[in-house]
Amino acid sequence: MIERRDVRSDAPDPTRARVIAAFGAGGALAGHVAGFVPRASQAEMAATVYDTIVHGGTLVAEAGTGTGKTFAYLVAVLLAGGKVLVSTGTKPLQDQLFRKDLPAVLESLRLNVDVALLKGRANYVCLHRLDRAETEGLLPTREDTVHLRSIRRFVSETSTGDRAELPGVPENAGVWPLVTSTRDNCLGAECPRFTDCFLFKARRAAQAADVVVVNHHLFLADLAMREDSIRDFLPAVDVVVLDEAHQLPSIAADFFGVTLSLGQLLEAGRDARSLGLSRASDGASWALLTSRFERAVRDVRLALAECGLLAGSRTPLDRIARREMLQDAVNDLGGLAAEVGRALEVNRGRDGELDLLAARFADLRRQVQDWGRALGERAGADEAPEPEDEPSVRWVAVSAHGAQFNKTPLAPGQALARVRETQHQPWILTSATLTTAGRFDHFLAELGITGCTTARWDSPFDFGKQGLFYLPKNLPSPSDSHFQEHVAEAAWPLIRANGGRAFVLCTTLRAVDRVARRLGQLMADEGVDFPLLIQGESTRRALIDRFRAAGNAVLVGSISFWEGIDIRGETLSLVVIDKLPFAPPDDPVVEARIRHLKRCGRNAFNEYQLPEAVMLMKQGAGRLIRDEHDRGVLMVLDERLVTKSYGRTVLNSLPAFARTRSEDDAVAFLSAGREEAA
Numbered sequence: 001m002i003e004r005r006d007v008r009s010d011a012p013d014p015t016r017a018r019v020i021a022a023f024g025a026g027g028a029l030a031g032h033v034a035g036f037v038p039r040a041s042q043a044e045m046a047a048t049v050y051d052t053i054v055h056g057g058t059l060v061a062e063a064g065t066g067t068g069k070t071f072a073y074l075v076a077v078l079l080a081g082g083k084v085l086v087s088t089g090t091k092p093l094q095d096q097l098f099r100k101d102l103p104a105v106l107e108s109l110r111l112n113v114d115v116a117l118l119k120g121r122a123n124y125v126c127l128h129r130l131d132r133a134e135t136e137g138l139l140p141t142r143e144d145t146v147h148l149r150s151i152r153r154f155v156s157e158t159s160t161g162d163r164a165e166l167p168g169v170p171e172n173a174g175v176w177p178l179v180t181s182t183r184d185n186c187l188g189a190e191c192p193r194f195t196d197c198f199l200f201k202a203r204r205a206a207q208a209a210d211v212v213v214v215n216h217h218l219f220l221a222d223l224a225m226r227e228d229s230i231r232d233f234l235p236a237v238d239v240v241v242l243d244e245a246h247q248l249p250s251i252a253a254d255f256f257g258v259t260l261s262l263g264q265l266l267e268a269g270r271d272a273r274s275l276g277l278s279r280a281s282d283g284a285s286w287a288l289l290t291s292r293f294e295r296a297v298r299d300v301r302l303a304l305a306e307c308g309l310l311a312g313s314r315t316p317l318d319r320i321a322r323r324e325m326l327q328d329a330v331n332d333l334g335g336l337a338a339e340v341g342r343a344l345e346v347n348r349g350r351d352g353e354l355d356l357l358a359a360r361f362a363d364l365r366r367q368v369q370d371w372g373r374a375l376g377e378r379a380g381a382d383e384a385p386e387p388e389d390e391p392s393v394r395w396v397a398v399s400a401h402g403a404q405f406n407k408t409p410l411a412p413g414q415a416l417a418r419v420r421e422t423q424h425q426p427w428i429l430t431s432a433t434l435t436t437a438g439r440f441d442h443f444l445a446e447l448g449i450t451g452c453t454t455a456r457w458d459s460p461f462d463f464g465k466q467g468l469f470y471l472p473k474n475l476p477s478p479s480d481s482h483f484q485e486h487v488a489e490a491a492w493p494l495i496r497a498n499g500g501r502a503f504v505l506c507t508t509l510r511a512v513d514r515v516a517r518r519l520g521q522l523m524a525d526e527g528v529d530f531p532l533l534i535q536g537e538s539t540r541r542a543l544i545d546r547f548r549a550a551g552n553a554v555l556v557g558s559i560s561f562w563e564g565i566d567i568r569g570e571t572l573s574l575v576v577i578d579k580l581p582f583a584p585p586d587d588p589v590v591e592a593r594i595r596h597l598k599r600c601g602r603n604a605f606n607e608y609q610l611p612e613a614v615m616l617m618k619q620g621a622g623r624l625i626r627d628e629h630d631r632g633v634l635m636v637l638d639e640r641l642v643t644k645s646y647g648r649t650v651l652n653s654l655p656a657f658a659r660t661r662s663e664d665d666a667v668a669f670l671s672a673g674r675e676e677a678a
Helices: 014-021 040-055 069-080 091-109 127-136 142-157 198-208 216-227 245-255 262-279 286-306 323-346 352-376 412-422 441-447 483-497 509-526 540-550 588-599 604-621 647-653 663-677
Strands: 058-063 084-088 115-117 211-215 239-242 258-261 314-316 392-398 403-409 427-431 453-457 467-470 502-505 532-534 554-557 574-577 632-636 658-660
Touching: 014 040, 014 069, 040 058, 040 069, 040 427, 040 453, 058 069, 069 084, 069 091, 069 239, 069 427, 084 091, 084 216, 091 115, 091 211, 115 198, 127 142, 127 262, 211 216, 216 245, 216 412, 245 403, 245 412, 245 427, 245 441, 258 262, 258 352, 262 286, 262 323, 262 352, 286 323, 286 392, 286 403, 314 588, 323 352, 392 588, 403 412, 403 588, 412 441, 441 604, 467 663, 483 502, 483 509, 483 574, 483 632, 483 663, 502 509, 509 532, 509 554, 532 540, 540 554, 574 604, 588 604, 604 647, 632 663
Parallel strands: 058 427, 058 453, 084 211, 084 239, 115 211, 239 427, 467 632, 467 658, 502 554, 502 574, 532 554, 574 632
Antiparallel strands: 258 403, 314 392, 392 403
């Protein structure tokens, strides 16, 4: 346990002094971490984190690129002692923290601390479901049969069962849902393979460890289950650290909302057929029941198309035309779900998995019936004011073969704040991008956090010398039909002068395709052969690895490439951003939030749309300068930065680069950087 000290005490704290000393020129980190540079801001942040741990409360800390926030909070929490939960934004960052950053700090401090990595259950192979998949042979494709053999070999060699260790089976392979578990179908201690279960081994290790590394999806899933009064599965800890905290609001909206997918329903139908036939063959006409149920699921997808909802669309409930047709299909589905559910209930007690499936079908039936009622409400009912305690929006997302029915909270911070009130340990929330023009107001409002301490440290880099911000002249409007081609043509002289080495960041996937196509044409016209890497051609990790290895590549990507990527040196010395990343106002959730804020008498643009765009712009700009020796150009092709009043807010939130509107200046800056590097 961590000893709490009286905040009024003036007595010196030797542990606090040790935290600060670790960051000195002759400190623990300098002797062990390659390239370590003493930074006053890093030591100050570590001391502030330590003070929060000792005195309690919540710290919200923005640490500019290069501050070294990860080492700052790790040194503080490790020297303070106690059990720590560290959550970060994505699974790749989680792996980096666990496999690289934590070991480096522990070695530097000469500490012997037990650490554990814990991911969501879908990341671990379920031995029982693997056995079932092999026995029943219900695999979608021949390719999945090959993948199944690979997974069987993998589980005989791995100690973790973490599917990330098996890159030979694609992340989206159809076999994965058949060999991993969900909360609904896990048998827990009743499972015949429980003793060998990878997931529960990982959870036991987390319970015993001093430091547990998770990701925000798992952390918020745990909080959401506590909200539902379901037993938590993350260990009780003395300190919570939430790195990359800027991602929390959007992830919280997912976990405190409700999603029902046609894929979930089809999977439940397949499970009912296979389990029914194998465990209770005389208990019902399983093949007939489940085939009728699965046909009803597909009828819902057809009804969505008849209502005009095409693949790729995201439509709020109140905008769905001919809702009666969709309501009929959903009600029919609810009736057939009830039939399957009754058959499962009749056979309750014959098999543990059948019992779990009965509860699962009961929950799915309730969700389907809830949507049937919502579709039956008069058109425009969603326009009525929502209850102010739980405002939400219903909307439907349609894909090529499926669909999701969503109910998303418009103020997810309310649910998070309720859970925070029940957690009495210190929380540290940190990121490089939490403020808009130096203010935390938007982030704190999004998370519903009050009564916290805020602190920020600017980047130690000399942005005025290391970087140049270039805004071209005579830019067309982002709404121009040929805007994406213009982006490629305007960026090309800089890309050519820089020898590639560029990220071109777009706000939409459609823009990625058009910009990349035009860049490819320009390269071909001039006989230049820079590797052109395009989002969607491979996984994000594979594209980044290829970019690093090439040394002169041009990567064109959308939002997923705006953050969480650390490429140092001249390999990445030009970042091009096509336009300000405002969320599309016709997106169902964005539109509903704007409407809700206006209804509350608030300024939706200044309080929501602009801060969100600024935060993402800061992330995109942060890809450029990653250490004291980096040089480069940030190019943004959006005239609104100088023609709109809010442009100053955006510019004041970005690193303090020197600025120009001259292409010659930008090309000269890049050329000088290449000569200096050579």
